[in-house]
Amino acid sequence: MSLKIPIETSARHIHLSQADFNTLFGPEAKLHYIKELSQPGQYACEERLTIAGPKNSLKNVVILGPCRPATQVEVSVTDARKLGLPSIIRQSGDIEDTPGCTLIGPAGQIELKKGVIVAKRHIHMTPLDAVRARVKDNDIVFVITTSYERSLIFSDVVVRVSPSFRLAMHVDTDEANAFANEEDPCGVILKLFDGHTYNLQSWAEELQLGINRSL
Numbered sequence: 162m163s164l165k166i167p168i169e170t171s172a173r174h175i176h177l178s179q180a181d182f183n184t185l186f187g188p189e190a191k192l193h194y195i196k197e198l199s200q201p202g203q204y205a206c207e208e209r210l211t212i213a214g215p216k217n218s219l220k221n222v223v224i225l226g227p228c229r230p231a232t233q234v235e236v237s238v239t240d241a242r243k244l245g246l247p248s249i250i251r252q253s254g255d256i257e258d259t260p261g262c263t264l265i266g267p268a269g270q271i272e273l274k275k276g277v278i279v280a281k282r283h284i285h286m287t288p289l290d291a292v293r294a295r296v297k298d299n300d301i302v303f304v305i306t307t308s309y310e311r312s313l314i315f316s317d318v319v320v321r322v323s324p325s326f327r328l329a330m331h332v333d334t335d336e337a338n339a340f341a342n343e344e345d346p347c348g349v350i351l352k353l354f355d356g357h358t359y360n361l362q363s364w365a366e367e368l369q370l371g372i373n374r375s376l
């Protein structure tokens with residue numbers, strides 16, 4: 162039986178380094194927990210920040226704890242366009258050569274040189290899930306989503322495997338709206354053609370030409 166993957170929407174959010182947190186909220190400030198997230202140990206905080214770009218700003222953006230080694234801002238393509246920043250799609254933590262922004266907090270502000278990314282869509286899973294789904298860490302797969310009116314297949318989905326993860330696919334607000342299933346968002350992995358649309362296109366073209374490569 163195929164593995165049914167719950168799909169969760171990540172709204173825009175910020176991960177802060179301890180030093181940047183203290184610049185923005187004050188040397189004595191502490192993060193205040195409000196809600197646990199699906200990935201063990203990750204939580205949403207009460208503290209909010211404003212993200213300012215060359216064109217516009219986004220207020221009241223949530224911070225996720227705990228603090229990390231480097232500050233990272235995760236937005237959707239729509240958000241990046243509003244801010245006036247290029248949309249650079251990256252895996253979390255891979256922030257070299259990404260745009261920066263200004264972060265404004267109650268006690269100070271920071272000119273971030275890099276760290277604004279549009280998160281590459283991904284699936285968190287345990288090693289056991291990976292065996293069941295016949296995938297491994299960093300595999301690229303397709304995910305077929307369920308929706309009554311707007312099903313779609315996501316390509317270029319990266320699989321992340323760790324014993325500390327819980328099974329969930331993470332998409333941003335643009336991606337979630339695109340397949341419009343608010344009741345029971347879930348998907349199934351299709352591991353073909355290395356998960357890249359380019360290879361699927363070549364296969365479709367070959368079929369048109371009467372060539373039927375076995376899958």
Ligand SMILES: [Zn+2]
Binds near residue numbers: 285331
């Ligand atoms: Zn995630």
